[in-house]
Amino acid sequence: MHLYLSLLKKCKHYLGIAVVSLLVGGIGIMNIMLVSVTERTKEIGLRKAVGAQRLDILTQFLVESTTLALLGGIVGVGFGIVGAEMVPSLWGWRTVISPVYGVLSFIVSALVGIFFGAYPAWKAAKLHPIDALRHE
Numbered sequence: 001m002h003l004y005l006s007l008l009k010k011c012k013h014y015l016g017i018a019v020v021s022l023l024v025g026g027i028g029i030m031n032i033m034l035v036s037v038t039e040r041t042k043e044i045g046l047r048k049a050v051g052a053q054r055l056d057i058l059t060q061f062l063v064e065s066t067t068l069a070l071l072g073g074i075v076g077v078g079f080g081i082v083g084a085e086m087v088p089s090l091w092g093w094r095t096v097i098s099p100v101y102g103v104l105s106f107i108v109s110a111l112v113g114i115f116f117g118a119y120p121a122w123k124a125a126k127l128h129p130i131d132a133l134r135h136e
Contacts, residue, residue, distance in 0.1 A: 022108070025072060026116035033065050033120035044124050045132025058125040065117020066110050073109030077102050
């Protein structure tokens with residue numbers, strides 16, 4: 001029972017580290033997307049002036065933030081696989097790479113991209129075309 005409680009405590013610590021890492025990554029994605037919206041204000045205004053709807057702009061920026069997050073997920077899973085392959089040769093421990101957790105990682109990455117990209121996408125979608133075209 002003592003071993004079980006000890007493992008559970010360690011899992012909570014690892015979960016806390018993972019949550020903080022996801023928050024930091026998500027905030028990074030949100031900042032990158034906010035800068036992208038600011039730099040591309042004229043482009044957004046032009047697209048809206050020629051007929052793009054709010055949903056079009058929203059979708060564009062959500063796809064961009066999700067793609068950015070998925071690329072980060074690919075890099076993270078790649079490092080995880082490389083690390084798992086190195087552990088047996090360095091310490092002699094047996095490791096198992098489960099495809100289920102790889103897929104779960106990509107799903108979580110996509111959700112982080114959608115969640116943290118929602119505000120910049122909403123901000124881009126609500127821009128008025130005339131104000132956006134005047135922006136310098």
